[in-house]
Amino acid sequence: MNIVHIFSGGLDSTTLLYYLLNQGHKVKTISFFYGQKHKKELECSKNIARKLNIENKLIDLSALKDIFGKSSLTSDMDIPEGHYNDTNMKSTVVPNRNMIFLSIAISYAISSNFDAVSIGVHAGDHAIYPDCRPVFINKMKDVAKVSDYSEIGILAPFLDLKKYEIVKIGLELKVPYEMTWTCYKGEEKPCLKCGSCTERLEAFELNNVKDPLVFI
Known part of the structure; x- marks a missing residue:
């Protein structure tokens, strides 16, 4: 299958990229700059794509x-610290972001004569992010089928997986997690305190492995 993969350069999307390639799919990636503070992730997506010798298209949505x-990801608001289950994490929601990303990726897939788009949403996102929940993804799958003359699939194989399960898959696939970026704060090193960092650290701990970004 030929797939356009929505690729942030973070843990989930990088693991999914390796997962798709391991299954023998032809993949090219698409990344988005939407004014996020953690734009360092885009450098990661570019470097990982180069390592894998696959195309990475950057779309400027600033x-x-x-x-x-x-x-709080795109404004002067402070990035909240704590766990994703905390209510203050709702400030990190970027309204309707995944619908925008999916729509552009679908257009790219249609123009490329590709079969599907993929996105690395997972169960850990469900509590906070409405556009990462199964009901949203399933409805977008229906829309993608009728959005053009070409019927495009939406793949979200990690939709029901926890973060530690994704890391387990990635460790088996030898994903270079040291090349990824997760922290929501736009700093040189991971803060290890925001919701994204906290969930990532937990995922590695549950696999009895140290997160390589801790040693930066």
């Missing part, structure tokens, strides 16, 4: 930053 203003 003009949309003003309409994402209520998100």
Whole structure:
């Protein structure tokens, strides 16, 4: 299958990329700059794609930053610290982000005569992010089938997996997690305190492995 993969350069999307390639699919990636503070992830996506010798297209959506203003990822609001289950993590929601990403990726797939798009949403996202939940992904699958003359599939194989289960898959596939970026704060090193860092650290601990980014 030929797949356009939505690729942030983070743990989940990188693991899914390796997973798809291991299954023998032809993959090219698409990444988005939407004014996020943690734009360092885009450098990671570029470097990982280069390592794998696959195409990585970067789409500049920074003009949309003003309409994402209520998100702490794109505004002057502080990035909250704590666990994803904490209510303050809702400030990291970027309104309707995945619908925008999927729509553009679907257009790219249609123009490329590809079969599907893929996205690395997982069960750990469900508590906070409405556009990562099964009901959203399933409805987008239906929309993708009728959005054009070409019927495009949406693949989200990690939808029901926890973060530690994704890391387990990635360790088996020898994913270079030292090349990925997860922290929501736009700093040189991971803060190890934001919800994204906290969940990542837990995932490695549950696999009895040290997160390589801790040693940066």
